[in-house]
Amino acid sequence: MSYSAAIEGISKSRQADAEAYDAIFLKYYEMLCVNAYFYLKDAEEARELVQDFFVELFEKKRYADLEGDIKGYLYQSVKNRCLNRLRKMENDKKRLEQLKLEAMYAQRSGERAQTEGVYNRLHEAFGQLSMQRKEALTLVYVQDKRYQEAAEKMGISVNSLKTHLKLGLKKLRQTLTNYRKI
Template sequence: MEAKTDAQLLAGINSRNIIAFDALFHKYYKLLCGYAFLFLKDEENAKDIVQNLFIEIWEKRRFEYLEGNVKSYLYKSVHNRCLNYLRNNETKLRREVDYEEHIRETDYVADHELREQVYKRLETNLDRLPKQRREAISLVYLEDKKYQDVANAMGISINSLKTHLKIGLKNLRDKIKKRE
């Protein structure tokens, strides 16, 4: 088969000649893929863009009103599609980052609010304990003092301190579970 000019191929495509379309596709496909690759640095996406262009040309009859240089039209179309792809991809990445940031902030706020509620319930229920149990728990768990130091400060034995802690913690757990 003899090589046809772009104008002849265009005339054939306008008459819905699949052979003319196929010839145009084979003439420019590799060149256009290489051109798209320069923008995208991704061979598969470059091929997809060029293939989608040719599909659209055939299905939507993009050449019906084309006058002028077919090669320029194809290169300009690939150029624009690559820029659109890059812009859309950048927008998508930005949205994903924004979403992840939003989720982290939301989780932090929810965790912070939950923690505040637990601390308030703990504080309320701690205040309801008898004085020695409240003091024992505060010194050992909130102020991180050693058992011996707390026992000495309270004027009780270590075993008595352990008893106050055990009963006090059990009371706190029960009250917090009941959400009093």
């Protein structure tokens, strides 16, 4: 056999392969898309899946090995791909939910740790205040006493109470501001 005859034979073989592939594609593409849509419930996803199937079928030349009624093979192949895609989507969804839960837990843990740190620092700063400033802050902000009531209970004037409150709050703010800078 001459070189040109061999090339002509390969060329005819390729042309016959392409024609066989085209015939299969044209005959079954739409029906396979409908079948894939039945499982995926998304027309674009169904078309993409069937197109990917036909690309693989062509690249691996599986169409050349098919004999007899290939309809069952095509439908089963597409069905399996759909089920695999649905399984993957479900697993991806579960992973995403798990990541969201983990992120939310980490955020809450971080917030809790930060809140505990602020609370501890505030408690420490409160402990460093003088007795009168602690009492003034407790009466007004914890026990919700009016200035007049708190001043009478402490045995001081309202202006002195306001001074103790002002200086006590200033010290607490200063301590928390310094804590945030750390």
